[in-house]
Amino acid sequence: MIIIRHKFLAIILLFILSFILVTCSASQPQNSVQKSQxxxxxxxxxxxxxxxxxxxxxxxxxxxxxxxxxxxxxxxxxxxxxxxxxxxxxxxxxxxxxxxxxxxxxxxxxxxxxxxxxxxxxxxxxxxxxxxxxxxxxxxxxxxxxxxxxxxxxxxxxxxxGIHIHYWYDLIREANLEEEIPKNWDEFWQFWQNAQKNLRKQGKNNIYGLGLPMSIDATDTSTVFEQILEANNLQIVDEQGKLQIDKPEFRQKIIDILEWYTSFYKNGYVPPNAVNWRNSDNNTNFLNRNSLMTINPSMSIPSSQQEDKEIYLNQMRTIDFPNNPNGTKPISLVxxxxxxxxxxxxxxxxxxxxxxxxxxxxxxxxxxxxxxxxxxxxxxxxxxxxxxxxxxxxxxxxxxxxxxxxxxxLFNNSISPAYSQVYSENIWGKAMRQILIEGLSSTEVTDIAIERITEIFSQWETRQ
Structure with missing residues (x-):
């Protein structure tokens, strides 16, 4: 009888022990979750x-x-x-x-x-x-x-x-153009063309006057071109975000500006591969001394040369934009x-x-x-x-x-969310490619760009 009772107590004890182990095991995932949280x-x-x-x-x-x-x-x-x-x-x-x-x-x-x-x-x-x-x-x-x-x-x-201009000071001296960079719009852009011509006379045929991005693969193309539009007092949207591109005078201005900008490439003052640049390529091209100047939407170019004091302090320069075509002071897009x-x-x-x-x-x-x-x-x-x-x-x-x-x-994307899609699609880079690669006229590509921008804004309006 005593033996049976002992066996019974042992069974009870095993049952209790098993219950404790199961309970502890079941509670473990909860503790783990609490710990992970x-x-x-x-x-x-x-x-x-x-x-x-x-x-x-x-x-x-x-x-x-x-x-x-x-x-x-x-x-x-x-x-x-x-x-x-x-x-x-x-x-x-x-x-x-x-x-x-x-x-x-x-x-x-x-x-x-x-x-x-x-x-x-x-x-x-x-x-x-x-x-x-x-x-x-x-x-x-x-x-x-x-x-x-x-x-x-x-x-x-x-x-x-911001958007900044950098140039090689030592190469400008080699081009026998030691005078101050012109502040007036037309003279400013002519200066770099003259410098290239002078260097070519010395046999330096791999140096181009203007390192301007002109590709659909670089957002730099749009940001730089937007600064050019600003200099020409052309704002695609007003302060309320309303599209103004349908105004006849705006269309003609865009035609003229695209014709002017792409003419530098057509006339051989921009590196031939500029139509294929990605965002870092204008930096690389400039730092390899293949262009006298470049425009860049950050200060990454001089900052990359801070360790080489000779280049940073003596050979390279950063300058402000020239006065606008109408003679007014430049407004910097940020x-x-x-x-x-x-x-x-x-x-x-x-x-x-x-x-x-x-x-x-x-x-x-x-x-x-x-x-x-x-x-x-x-x-x-x-x-x-x-x-x-x-x-x-x-x-x-x-x-x-x-x-x-x-x-x-501020850039237009801060005024209208629709304009952020204009940047995303690199509308201006596409326009330049159509002119320089596909052979369309600046009038044709302007109409294509206006149609697409208008379509983008209409699509955003219907989403409201």
Whole structure:
């Protein structure tokens, strides 16, 4: 009887032990889930810089934030040509990063993503530092959400980019043109043609006067051409975003400007491969000394030569644009660089926390300087750093003066989301290709461009 009782007690004890083990086992996944939620990883996709210092500056900000908050960050860098496609693919798959930054995003997809309701409202990130921005900067990130029928802040402004002219000072001296670069419009462009002619007489047949982008594969083509349109007082959209291209005088101006711009290529003053350039190719062509000057929508060209003081300080120069054809002072077009958070991102709250940290002047200032002058501040107090006004630097100080002393204007994508599609399709690059490769007239391609731009705006209106 005692033996039976002992066996019975043993069975009960085994049952209790099994129940405990099963219970512990069942609770384990829940604990794991709780642990994974507390150890969330913030994913960031960021446009790779042109040189390591820019990426290292961002990684330092990230490291400081991780140490301060005990949060984890996983950052991936993409090339300029790849990041937008990667972002679109991730959105389509429903697995976008938490924070996304493309250096050409504001020209192309950001206004469209905001319109389609794909971006998180980041007003609470901007509000605490709102008084540190100018009205025009705030306007650049105040976008329309057609899904929610409202305008708000759907991206975070961090820095700005202008359009700059660089030239080889030593080659100009070799061309026996040591006089100051002309300030008047026609004389300015003739100067580079004269310099090329003089160098050709010396047997330097591989040097071209004007390194102007003219391809459909480079967004530089559109940005540079937009600056030319601005110089000619031709604004495709008004301040309210209304298309003005249907006005007869606008059509004729576009015809004339396209004819003028492409004539440099036709007459042999632009490198033959300019019709096939990607965004980095005008940089490469210029740095290989195949062109006397080039126009570039950032300061990446001189910044890449800072280690070679002879080139940076003595051989290369950065200058402002000439006066407009009507004699007025130039207005510089600027774009505001802006990371975004997708509505389908996994950790939008965590993303806001990091961006709130990034935009603090003590964090943003070092990051922009880490770009070595490629980009410039948008917070007035950051301009006070002597780095931007040091006249011993013949490039950054000139560009800083251009952006602070001259009048500036935002690109049309900040006025109308429809115009971002004009940039995305590189309408002006297509027009140049049709003239230079396909042999169409500037009148024909202007009509094609006007028809397509009008169609784009009509499509956007029907989406409202």
């Amino acid at each position: 507390s150890d969330r990883v913030l994913t960031i996709w960021w446009n790779r810089g042109f040189y390591p210092e820019q990426d290292e500056a961002l990684q330092k900000v990230i490291a400081n934030w991780q140490e301060k908050t005990n949060k984890k960050v996983e950052i991936s860098f993409f090339s300029t040509d790849d990041i937008l496609a990667a972002g679109n693919d991730a959105l389509a798959a429903g697995k976008p990063p938490d924070i996304f930054f493309s250096q050409i995003g504001e020209f192309t997809l950001i206004p469209q993503w905001a319109w389609e309701g794909k971006l998180v409202d980041v007003s609470d990130v901007i509000e605490p530092v709102k008084n540190l921005y100018s009205d025009s900067v705030l306007k650049s990130v105040y976008l329309y959400n057609n899904v929610e029928s409202k305008s708000s802040n759907y991206s975070v402004p961090i820095m700005q980019q 774009s505001i660089k802006q990371p975004v958070i997708f509505t389908s991102s996994a950790h939008p709250k965590l993303a806001k926390e990091f961006l709130s940290y990034l935009v603090q002047p003590e964090n943003l200032g070092p990051y922009i300087k880490g770009a070595r002058g490629r980009y410039f501040p948008i917070m007035p107090q950051l301009w006070e750093d002597p780095f931007w006004s040091d006249t011993k630097d013949p490039h950054i100080s000139v560009a800083s003066q251009q952006l602070t002393a001259n009048q500036t204007r």
